[in-house]
Amino acid sequence: MEHVIAVRGVSKAFAGVQALDNVSLEIAPGEIHCLAGENGSGKSTLIKVISGVHAPDAGTVELGGEQLAKLSPRAAIAGGVQVIYQDFSLFPNLSVLENLALPAEVSAGRTFVNWRRMRSVAAAALAKIDVDIDLDARVGSLSVAQKQLVAISRALMSDAKLIIMDEPTTALTKREVSALFEIILGLKARGIATLFVSHKLEEVFEISEKFTIIRNGKHVITCLPEELDHKKFSYFMTGREFDES
Ligand code: ADP
Ligand code: MG
Numbered sequence: 001m002e003h004v005i006a007v008r009g010v011s012k013a014f015a016g017v018q019a020l021d022n023v024s025l026e027i028a029p030g031e032i033h034c035l036a037g038e039n040g041s042g043k044s045t046l047i048k049v050i051s052g053v054h055a056p057d058a059g060t061v062e063l064g065g066e067q068l069a070k071l072s073p074r075a076a077i078a079g080g081v082q083v084i085y086q087d088f089s090l091f092p093n094l095s096v097l098e099n100l101a102l103p104a105e106v107s108a109g110r111t112f113v114n115w116r117r118m119r120s121v122a123a124a125a126l127a128k129i130d131v132d133i134d135l136d137a138r139v140g141s142l143s144v145a146q147k148q149l150v151a152i153s154r155a156l157m158s159d160a161k162l163i164i165m166d167e168p169t170t171a172l173t174k175r176e177v178s179a180l181f182e183i184i185l186g187l188k189a190r191g192i193a194t195l196f197v198s199h200k201l202e203e204v205f206e207i208s209e210k211f212t213i214i215r216n217g218k219h220v221i222t223c224l225p226e227e228l229d230h231k232k233f234s235y236f237m238t239g240r241e242f243d244e245s
Helices: 043-050 073-078 096-108 115-128 144-156 174-189 201-207 230-238
Strands: 005-014 017-027 032-036 058-063 081-084 162-166 193-198 210-215 218-223
Touching: 005 043, 017 032, 017 043, 017 058, 017 210, 032 043, 032 174, 032 201, 043 162, 043 193, 073 081, 081 144, 096 115, 096 144, 115 144, 144 162, 144 174, 174 193, 174 201, 193 201, 201 230, 210 230, 218 230
Parallel strands: 017 218, 032 193, 032 210, 081 162, 162 193
Antiparallel strands: 005 017, 005 058, 210 218
């Protein structure tokens, strides 16, 4: 397989706002790809198109080499795309075990939950990223970083080929960011690609193998980190010359 995903010429407008204007992006298996852009540049909208939440006005999305006639959340998940949203979309009043097990049980259409089986499945999901969190803890009582780890584990319970993380470091400490980067490298080692969405320059240069910058919904550049210095990166992000004073 050449690409886990290929986005070609995607445009999307909301009332009065051209959120995306002819954006293209390709991600290879296991690639750590950063999508960078300032607030409002269209990053989250692009994620929502890729994950089937928003239908694009123009353009196509190919998953695993197949162009999908109609992308839907279900088709995106079946195509191996999992999104870790900024709010993690977890159930705070349910336990870690319930959060990990219930989506799989619901989509399998089972009537009664075999909790003993689910406990071992959930434990295995956390073990995949080498994380130790009490399965019986209420998710609402966990730290932000722990919630994120639960969300990543849950994403890995499906046969994910691409994990999309929307601004995953916003509420993390430096140490937690390093731990997250270790996990992303671990995913890569298992052939799982990451689309890491960020507007933080240092992070993009630290973790990405390739990055794409968008500005005002338009594709600006896709390149390797070594092809661009920080100054040019800032310029491409903001459209303004970098002020060194
Ligand atoms: P980013 O994630 O890069 O901050 P977004 O994709 O969230 O940017 O937003 C891009 C532009 O589209 C912004 O101007 C935003 O206000 C607008 N936008 C995003 N979602 C919607 C929506 N559902 N309805 C109307 N406008 C939206
Ligand atoms: Mg966003």
